[in-house]
Amino acid sequence: MHKGRSPDEAERPQMSGPGSRRTLVAAIILAALLMSHPRHRWADLRRYLDDTLSPALSEVARPGTGEHVLPLPVQAMLALLRGHGVNSYRVSAKITADPLIYQRIVESAWPIRPDRTATWYITFATEALPASCRSLDRQDDVVLARCP
Amino acid sequence: MWYSLAVLSLAWPYLAGAGALPAMLHRARPPHSEVATFQFFAAVWSFGLCLNYLLLLVFGQLSLVIGIGASLAIVMGVSALWQWHERFRRPRRLTSWALAAGLLLACLVAIVLDPLNDWDARSIWFFHGKMIFFSGGLSPATGLGLNIGYADHAEYPMLVPGMAAEIAYVVGFWNEYLPKFALVLLLPVPILAVLSLRNTPRSMLIAIFAFTAIPGSYLLNGSMDGYLAVYAGAAALFLVDWLEGGGDETLLAAAGALGVVGGLKLEGQVLYLALGLSLILLTSFAHARLHWPRYITMALALMPFTGYIAWHVLQHRWALPGEGYKLANAWPRIFKPGALWQIAEGALLDQRVLAASLVLGSVVGFLRLRRRPLRSATWIPLLAGLLYLAGMFAIFAMTGSDLSWQLRTAANRVARSGAILLLIAAVVALREYERSDACVTS
Numbered sequence: 001m002h003k004g005r006s007p008d009e010a011e012r013p014q015m016s017g018p019g020s021r022r023t024l025v026a027a028i029i030l031a032a033l034l035m036s037h038p039r040h041r042w043a044d045l046r047r048y049l050d051d052t053l054s055p056a057l058s059e060v061a062r063p064g065t066g067e068h069v070l071p072l073p074v075q076a077m078l079a080l081l082r083g084h085g086v087n088s089y090r091v092s093a094k095i096t097a098d099p100l101i102y103q104r105i106v107e108s109a110w111p112i113r114p115d116r117t118a119t120w121y122i123t124f125a126t127e128a129l130p131a132s133c134r135s136l137d138r139q140d141d142v143v144l145a146r147c148p
Numbered sequence: 149m150w151y152s153l154a155v156l157s158l159a160w161p162y163l164a165g166a167g168a169l170p171a172m173l174h175r176a177r178p179p180h181s182e183v184a185t186f187q188f189f190a191a192v193w194s195f196g197l198c199l200n201y202l203l204l205l206v207f208g209q210l211s212l213v214i215g216i217g218a219s220l221a222i223v224m225g226v227s228a229l230w231q232w233h234e235r236f237r238r239p240r241r242l243t244s245w246a247l248a249a250g251l252l253l254a255c256l257v258a259i260v261l262d263p264l265n266d267w268d269a270r271s272i273w274f275f276h277g278k279m280i281f282f283s284g285g286l287s288p289a290t291g292l293g294l295n296i297g298y299a300d301h302a303e304y305p306m307l308v309p310g311m312a313a314e315i316a317y318v319v320g321f322w323n324e325y326l327p328k329f330a331l332v333l334l335l336p337v338p339i340l341a342v343l344s345l346r347n348t349p350r351s352m353l354i355a356i357f358a359f360t361a362i363p364g365s366y367l368l369n370g371s372m373d374g375y376l377a378v379y380a381g382a383a384a385l386f387l388v389d390w391l392e393g394g395g396d397e398t399l400l401a402a403a404g405a406l407g408v409v410g411g412l413k414l415e416g417q418v419l420y421l422a423l424g425l426s427l428i429l430l431t432s433f434a435h436a437r438l439h440w441p442r443y444i445t446m447a448l449a450l451m452p453f454t455g456y457i458a459w460h461v462l463q464h465r466w467a468l469p470g471e472g473y474k475l476a477n478a479w480p481r482i483f484k485p486g487a488l489w490q491i492a493e494g495a496l497l498d499q500r501v502l503a504a505s506l507v508l509g510s511v512v513g514f515l516r517l518r519r520r521p522l523r524s525a526t527w528i529p530l531l532a533g534l535l536y537l538a539g540m541f542a543i544f545a546m547t548g549s550d551l552s553w554q555l556r557t558a559a560n561r562v563a564r565s566g567a568i569l570l571l572i573a574a575v576v577a578l579r580e581y582e583r584s585d586a587c588v589t590s
Contacts, residue, residue, distance in 0.1 A: 056261035056325065061149035066263030066324025096297060103267075103298050107275040111282040114296055 092123035165221025167196030194404025269370025277312030307411030341382035358571035407452020426531035494559030533569030
């Protein structure tokens, strides 16, 4: 078994000079081309600059921004929960059954926690409220109710 | 915005200073070549990431973690700079560093200015970060393991969620942009790994392909799969460098990258097994010679794994739920050719694995045409890649979830680490040819 330092990099053959630099630049360009068709990349870049970068620059350093990526019903639920100073909530069966809505509201509303015993109840307007519940507010198709 | 940028820019000296611990204790001469410098800085950065993770798991409270981390970073960073101030006075070739800085800046814009939108990133990784931020730290009160109505995998490692929470803590708020800066802080190691191939441009081309096309959008969107793949690739590359006599800094760089692998995702454990087994097989059967490091280096090389161990201890103490993989689930599938084919198609015949195999096959064919033998070190990433893919096959067979759903949602992502290891084997094989070719022509 060998112990201690081995022959160092300086002793190894090194490629340098304009030839290797040209190969390096060609390698980088080729790698970029391999990833996708340049025309698609250009279209993506234009879309990115117009639709993503400009709004992001104005939002990046502000608290709570970027939630426009959430589904619209989730944005409505967030507005209702925050508007009423809710600490914990439960949701209707239809919301629970839809992972796209349920997972998004759980993670985006945190630290407002989901709790099966909570008195605040969120449901879609198309669903019937449980007998003991009283509708308090509505935003778009989402209803916030109180169920004592 | 300028305040947030100024605060976030402190993360660079914070992690570099925290990573200076091995540099100080090691008391080695500063790296003596450009390639060794890249490897050394990769070791420093990954040690910084691992030490920060360990502090989070040990102290829990964010204010304490950042306070202790910053104090350590200042003391160790200043000491390391003082120790090597002669070195830093001399100007070196700056092209590679400028290229790395430009690439980091481009990635910073692409990552941070795109709000969190990926499913796993929102439901798991950055959700855990948000939990840690709002509870002020990582503790039983964070909310991990609560019945929230879906599987948020509270047992998943916390290296990136922890950094996301720290970032939100220092800027003072949570939004869907800035916590993603944690991903940017993971980029220096893979960039330095690619730059360490600067003297062998053809193998560097394959490495650029491996470190960009294989992880793809998973480097930007907040899922950990892309970073697991690039860190697996970087670790394998540094491990081979060490086996080929690269010195202590390559062993520390490999250990640091592996430490990060264990802090990213549970599949990191499969990578540990795959790389460990391939190393054992190679030293046992191919009589590969190990370049034993000094005792202090060996001790330091264990440090990056302390976060991985500490998280397992906390998981046990907090009784966090585990994944639903059981051997009993695999038995019925073993006797069903349809199920086996389904797993093979998802995990092994992934397009990235096929592309990587094609590249590796082409390189091996080229070397055979030139009558050049494969170096034994090439077998490390190759065997590790094959073992990892075999491990993934077994894990999918053991899933307690619906197999089709599991394969559809996960196979494409986890196969990337296997694909990148196959490409690193191609890099190592071609690099040796380029070195010997340079010797012949010079």
